[in-house]
Amino acid sequence: MQLVTASEMQTIDNYTIETIGMPQDVLIERAALSVIDVIGAGHFNLDHILVLAGLGNNGADGVAITRLLYAQGFNVSLQFVGNVSRAKDSVQRQLAIIEKYGLVRAEKSDFNEATLIIDAIFGTGLNNILPEGLQKMIKAANHIEKAVIAVDTPTGIDATTGEVRGAALKAHTTVTFGYNKIGLTQRVGGYLSGNVIVKDIGLLTPADFLFSNTDNKNAPTNV
Ligand SMILES: NC(=O)C1=CN([C@@H]2O[C@H](COP(=O)(O)OP(=O)(O)OC[C@H]3O[C@@H](n4cnc5c(N)ncnc54)[C@H](OP(=O)(O)O)[C@@H]3O)[C@@H](O)[C@H]2O)[C@H](O)CC1
Numbered sequence: 001m002q003l004v005t006a007s008e009m010q011t012i013d014n015y016t017i018e019t020i021g022m023p024q025d026v027l028i029e030r031a032a033l034s035v036i037d038v039i040g041a042g043h044f045n046l047d048h049i050l051v052l053a054g055l056g057n058n059g060a061d062g063v064a065i066t067r068l069l070y071a072q073g074f075n076v077s078l079q080f081v082g083n084v085s086r087a088k089d090s091v092q093r094q095l096a097i098i099e100k101y102g103l104v105r106a107e108k109s110d111f112n113e114a115t116l117i118i119d120a121i122f123g124t125g126l127n128n129i130l131p132e133g134l135q136k137m138i139k140a141a142n143h144i145e146k147a148v149i150a151v152d153t154p155t156g157i158d159a160t161t162g163e164v165r166g167a168a169l170k171a172h173t174t175v176t177f178g179y180n181k182i183g184l185t186q187r188v189g190g191y192l193s194g195n196v197i198v199k200d201i202g203l204l205t206p207a208d209f210l211f212s213n214t215d216n217k218n219a220p221t222n223v
């Protein structure tokens with residue numbers, strides 16, 4: 001199985017959008033639908049689903065997942081992590097749609113009430129240590145051992161190295177898009193990702209793309 005770094009995944013994402021012309025919102029919708037497949041596979045208590053969304057495209061996936069669950073009548077709440085006014089355009093577009101569906105965002109959620117948490121805070125764009133407040137929230141969530149499905153990568157895990165950036169939300173299952181990430185197979189990332197499911201969302205890879213991880217069995221330890 002081919003493994004990629006965060007930056008290789010972003011290159012493939014951008015190639016699919018910029019060169020092939022696949023609309024970003026189509027990829028986000030397919031990513032969301034692939035997570036819905038896993039949510040509906042019967043392994044989780046769906047009585048109260050809490051979606052935690054960030055301000056980048058990982059958060060856009062989270063808002064789309066929330067909409068799909070809400071439209072199917074699930075008891076789902078959406079809480080943003082960060083100042084929504086600073087969210088990327090992809091998130092704003094998803095928010096505008098979900099507000100037309102009548103869903104009102106939660107300002108503050110009680111983790112204890114949730115039976116399943118969808119982690120859509122950070123994905124492959126994580127590029128620094130997590131803010132202190134988020135680290136505290138993650139440590140508290142890990143302590144109560146809620147079932148968590150991570151969208152693309154567990155928040156706090158460096159998708160390339162598997163290192164923890166201050167704190168990382170332990171996932172029961174990680175649904176990752178296109179290719180598995182090296183950081184989900186090694187170091188703490190390999191442990192905190194739980195069961196990793198790779199889903200095809202229609203990303204295309206340039207024919208001459210040179211993957212850094214050519215040894216498909218084990219990721220090199222020095223990435
Ligand atoms: N590329 C696509 O069109 C698709 C991507 N998919 C999903 O998107 C994420 C990757 O999205 P991206 O926006 O690149 O990054 P994240 O959502 O992971 O992170 C959000 C932004 O947060 C900033 N950032 C990074 N680290 C930190 C930190 N430690 N503290 C605070 N903020 C942080 C960063 O912004 P900068 O301006 O700082 O660069 C990030 O951009 C991918 O994982 C998929 O889930 C879709 O699924 C398919 C289409």
Ligand SMILES: [K+]
Binds near residue numbers: 120150152
């Ligand atoms: K995530």
